[in-house]
Amino acid sequence: MKREKILIADDSEMNRSILADMLSDNYDIIEAEDGVQATAILKTHITELSLLLLDIVMPNLDGFGVLEAMNRNDWIDAVPVIIISAENSSTHVERAYELGATDFIARPFDALIVRRRVVNTLLLYAKQKRLIGMVENQVYEQERQNDMMIDILSHIMEFRNGESGLHILHVRTLTDLLLSALQKKTDKYKLTMADIGMISTASALHDIGKMAIDEKILNKPGKLTPEEFEIMKTHSAIGANMISDLPVHRQEQLVKIAYEICRWHHERYDGRGYPDGLVGDDIPISAQVVALADVYDALTSERVYKPPFTHDAAIAMITRGECGAFNPLLIECMNENMDQFRAARDKNPDEIRSHKLMRISEEKLRDTGGASQRTLRLLDRERVRNSFFATMAEAIQFEYTCEPPMLTLSVFGAKKLGISEIIMDPINDQKLAAAVGSESMQTLLDNLHTTTPEHPDVKLDCSIRMDGMNRWCRVVMRSMWTEEVTPRLEGVLGTVLDIHDSHQKMQELEKRATRDAMTGLLNRASAREQIILRMQDGPENNFALAFFDVDDFKLANDIYGHEFGDRVLKCVAARMHDSTRGSDISCRAGGDEFMLFLEYKTDIEKTIDRIFHAICCDFEGFRISVTMGVALSRDVGTSYDALFRAADAALYAVKRVTKGNYRFYDDSLKNTLEAEEASDRKGE
C-alpha cells in the first residue's frame, strides 16, 4: 500500500513537529509554515495529498484564507481538512465548518485523538476519492466482501444440510446465466443488470427455510415417506416467513426478491407446485429461474439419497418435463446455453467470481457517463447487501488493515464483544485481548499466518468471550494482498459466527415447525415425539391413542372444492380442541387423518364416546362423520408404534364393516395385526 501524504500547515515549528511525530510512523508528512506556503503546496500536490491539517492563526495568509482558496479552486472536495487550533471559540469553529473543514482538533494535542481523527477522516474520504477517480477497485472489493458473505451463508447451510456448500454458489451462477440469456431473448420481464445481480444474490437464500426442517428428514438417505415429504415441503413458506420476519430492511428490493424466491421456488409453471399453486407467469420470474437452476444442480450433484446424473441426462430429463414444469422460454435459454451451463457447474468459486467481475467491468464501459451516479448506486446496494447478510447471519464482521494497524468492527460486533468499533494497533491492544481471550487471539493469528495470496481463506472454530461468556464461534477470514511481485499482506476481512446462538435459533425454528400450518394442531412427527416422552415419564399410567379419518372427505373436496375441504378439516380440529383437555395431544397426521392421545384414570369408553360424538356434526350442509380406531396402553403396552398399529388395525376393522363408527382394539384383532406386520416385514 502506498503511504498516504499529509500536509501540516502551522506557523509554529513545534506544533508541526509534534503532529509530525505523532503521524510519521504511518504517513508521509509535508510541512508548510504559513497559509501562502500551504496554498502553493496544495496547488502542486493536490492529487497526491490525502489530508490537510490546518492551523487558523498564521502569518501572511491565515487558515480561513487557505480554506477560501481551496473552495475557489475546487480542492475542498479532493482533500479533507482537519482544523488544528487553539482557537476554539464557536464562531471560529462554525466558520471553518462552513468553509468545508471536515473535523476540528483543539489544542493541546492528544496523540491518540489525533491519530484516530486522521484515520477516520482518511477512511471517510477514501471512498469519495475513489468515486472521483475510477471505481473498479472499490467495486471489486465490495464484490469480494459480498461473495464472502455468501460463502459464509453457504457454510451455515452446509453445516446444517449436509449439502455441498457449492450448491448455493452453483445456483447463483446458473441463475445469473439464465437471466442474462433471458434478457437477450425477450424484454417481457424488463430485467435490468441490477435486477439480475440482485436476483442472483438473493438466490443464495432459496433454501434458508430448511433450517427449520428436522435434520433426520433433511439428511435421510432413501425416499421420504409422504408425511416426511409434507414436512419437507413447508421449507419454502417457512423461509419466506423468516425473510418477512426480518426486523430490518423490509422495504429493500433485495429482501422482496429473496421473499419471492424462498416462497415460490417450488411452484410449477403448470400450477401443480407448492405452497400456493401459482400458474405460469404469476410465479415471479426470480423464483422461476432459481427453481430451474436448483433442479439442474440437484440433478447433477450427489445427494444422500441419489448419485449424480450427467449434464446431458439432467438436461434431457428437465426438457422432457420429468423434473417439474418450467417456463418454455427458460428451457430454451438452458438448451441454447448448454455449454456455459455445463461449464458453470464445473467452475470453482474463484472462476465464477472473476467471470462476474469481468461482466461488471464490461457493463461499466458501456455505461459511459453517469459513472459516478451508477457507482453510488452500486455501492449503496453493496452496503445493503452486506448489512442484510450480516443481519441474517447475526455475524460479527471485522476488517483489519496493516497500514495503519487498525481493526474495524461492525456495530453489532463491537457491542457483542464489548469493545470499541475502531481499535488501533489491535495485536497489542489489551482490551481486545481481554475481550477475545489471549489464547483464541493467538489461535487466530496463527491461522492467519498460514494464509497465502493463493489460499487466502481460513475457517476455524474457537471459543470467544461474548457478553462476558465463553462461546463457541466459527471464524471465517480472508487475507488481502497487494498486487506486487512479492505480495504483501494488506489486511484481513472476517466474520465471527456465534454457533451457540444459531443452534438455539434453529431449535426455536424447529419448535415453530412442529405445528400443522392449516389447523394449528401438532404435526405427526412432533406429536409422536411428545407421545413417546409422555409415556416414558409415566409408564404406569393409562394411555389411549385414537386414530381417525373423515368419512367421504374426498367427496366433499370433489363436490364443494378444496377450499371447503380445508374448512371441514379446520372444523374437525376445532371440535377436537373443544372436546379435549389441554394436556391431551391433538394432531393432524396428514391429509384427513387425525390422532388423539390422552391419559385417563377411569372409564375411557365414555370419554371416547363423548369425543367421537362431539366431532361428528353438520357443517354447512355436509355431514361430518369420522371413523375411529382406539388402542389402550393396558392392552398393547406403552410403545408408540404398538399403540399406533393397534389403533390403525381397529380403524380398519371398523371400515371393513361400515364407517362413521369407532371401536377399541382387542385381542380379536390380534391375528389381523400380526398378519399385517408379517406382510410388512416381507415387503421390506
Add this chain to the structure above:
Amino acid sequence: MTMTLETCYATMGADYNDVLGRLRSERLVQKFVLKFLDDKSFDLLCSSFAAGNYEDAFRASHTIKGMCQNLSFTKLMESSSELTESLRGGSPSPQSEELLRRVIDDYRMTADAIRAFESELGA
C-alpha cells in the same frame, strides 16, 4: 539537587502528568521541551509590542499560548492566553502592558527551568 523532567515541570508551574498522558512518551516530551527555547515567538512578541505592531504581537502571543497548551506549561499558558485575548483585533487594551510583563516573568521562569534541566542532561 538533580533536575528531572518532572521536577523541571514542577519548577515552572507546569503539569507533567497531563503532557505525558497526551504525548505518551517521556522521550517526546523531553524533545519538545528542549525545542521550546528555539522558538522565536517570544523575541517577536517583545520587539513587535515595543514597536506598536500589535498584529504581529497578537500572533506571537498566540503561538506561545499554543505551544504551552501542547506542552502543558500551565502557568505561562494562562498569562499568554490572557495577553492574546487582550491583543485580539490588532489593538491593545489598557491591561495589555501589565499582561505582557506577566508573560515575560513567566517565560523567564520557564526558560530558566528548561536551561537548568538541559545543563543537567549535558553534565
